[in-house]
Amino acid sequence: MPLGAALACFDNIRTDWLEQEFRHSVMAFGGGALLSAVALVLVPEGITNLTPLSASIYFIAGGFAFMLLDIYLNKINTPASQLAAMLSDFIPESIALGAAFATDSKIAFLLAAMIGLQNLPEGFNAYRELNKSSSYSRKKIITVFTLMALLGPVAGISGFLWLLDYPHFIGAIMLFASGAILYSIFQDIAPQVKLEKHYAPPMGAISGFVLGLIGYMAMS
Secondary structure, three states: OHHHHHHHOOOOOOOHHHHHHHHHHHHHHHHHHHHHHHHHHHHHHHHHHOOHHHHHHHHHHHHHHHHHHHHHHHHHOOOOHHHHHHHHHHHHHHHHHHHHHHHOHHHHHHHHHHHHHHHHHHHHHHHHHHHHHOOOOHHHHHHHHHHHHOHHHHHHHHHHHHOOOOHHHHHHHHHHHHHHHHHHHHHHHHHHHOEOOEOHHHHHHHHHHHHHHHHHHHHO
16 A cells, blocks of 8 residues: 555656556556456355355445445545545455465465555555645655555454454455455446556456466466
């Protein structure tokens, strides 16, 4: 997250390519990485100890929870909607990551990479949103992002220490996070990727997913 914010600070290079195609490609890459995390890691691992009914309920619950969050943020017209969305899926993913390290370190390293790839473009976009809509300085925004990033290890350690003996709960968290991520992809990321008469951004999504695929196959 702070790395994505730091990259967004380079706004003094005012070229159409950097402002348009590159920014949209970064967003698409994050979306592709997110989709690979859902398809290759979170869902396959999450459904292992769940019934089809319970898996479906947890998955839908994650998407529904993010829909309610989206409606609330829209009503209060906050300038930090990207920030709230980034943080609200970062925590359950980190808990799932800690639980994954307790059960399968290979999958855990892949999931960690996917979370990192996801949060870099989210940090990029959240910084730009805050920087344009508030009086916060660059230093203050990056400091806040750095402090928020520390919540990840705290959540991960919690998952590692306390959830090992609760495989059903681990699966529920993974499916809940998957539903939330899928909602975010189609509500926030994918609609912002398209550019008229520019064709590179969708290839960013392909690249992000392929990177996750390579990692998955290497760990398998």
